[in-house]
Amino acid sequence: MTDRDETAAKIAKLIEPFNKKGVAVTEGTRFAQDLEWDSLTVMDFVASVEDEFDILISMNRAAEIETVAQLIDAVGQLQGDR
């Protein structure tokens, strides 16, 4: 497993408890449109991603992330920044 695969698997696990509609999640899945998350759900989810990877995802950065793939890449980059 590459680092990216590992990150992707962890993120998939973190999405589960918030995926109330049971949507089939792929890397193309969009948080707002496909998972129908409101802003509060997004903030709770972002907090769980931050704690899992020990990183900070500012609201400014989070606003640019629309899909699962973009989140995986952002997490990889933020981990590299440390």
Place this chain on the structure above:
Amino acid sequence: MTDLFSKFDPLIEQRETLLATGLTDPFNLVMERVESPTVAICNGKRTILLGTYNYMGMTFDPDVIAAGKTALDEFGSGTTGSRVLNGTYSGHRAVEQALKDFYAMDHAMVFSTGYQANLGIISTLAGKEDYIVLDIDSHASIYDGCALGNAQIVPFRHNDVEALEKRLKRIPEGAGKLVVLEGVYSMLGDVAPLTEMVRVAKENGAMVLVDEAHSMGFIGANGRGVAEAQGVIGDVDFIIGTFSKSVGTVGGFCVSNHPKFEILRLVCRPYVFTASLPPSVVATAATSIRKLMNSADKRAHLWENSKRLHAGLRQLGFNLGTNEPQSAIIAVLMPDLETGAAMWEALLDEGLYVNLARPPATPAGMTLLRCSLCSEHSSEQVGEILGMFAAAGRATGCIT
């Protein structure tokens, strides 16, 4: 042509559905006459006010009103200018001095509203490379202050000290840090654990701003707020407050001991690019603030009211936002917006006004009936209020 209003269609539809049931519009009430801090005439009916922020009942204080009338006569109806040009009269300096005396701090800067105080201070203090760490349940004016600036914004779970600490430790070395907290959170009326939060912020090299809008005049031995009550006011860098709650008029402010504080008057856009408060408003505010310094008896009576209403509502079977009364705000949890609106109207029919609060203003999608007490509510009125809640609660099926 795309109608720019189409984005509001879901909200328009939700409102129409609710009003079609025959309910009075909870967001369109008119007070025809106001008799005192606790009584107004609404729809021709005498109504007890339990949804104002007039915590200390200063709006009809004779000294406050006299000061406003004198200022109107002597200085006119308005300044028509910015604080930094032609909009600073002696009254503006006098109210800033009253604030410095009230808080025992070196600097005070008065804005035209409390909203603008947060907008101005937060957006100006934190620049592009800086980080603002804020409670996720922060007031709209705090979020808007963040949006107006260009700092990195990091929210943490409500009142969670550990979540705050983790985020502070993840901020890159050397970056400026501002932790933004509130003393009392206005939706549920709960207070922040400032003792621990301020300690954690200081240990991690952050400056701390506390919005004490809902605690000024009431909480703390001198009414300076939750930071005073918890013994950490000396470690708070900036306190934001408002004249539109306990002070009983309109306006906002920031007080601080920072030696360079005064430069903000030249660089803070929501302070510079707006007209200053009218002379009558700053005169009423200054008089009110000085009277609030010596209001220990009123503070004690307000605590009594708050404790009695909290215990009484609980006994009737209502679910409340906090287990103990922590402030003058008591939030009654409603199962949904429809029930909340029905209960709100039933209370109004009984002769009681409370605030109906709904998302996005409320946390976790809650619908709340927010009750805020006043030091001028008599013990008899609190008894009357509980009777009205019992009747309205049974009529709407909220309690049995």
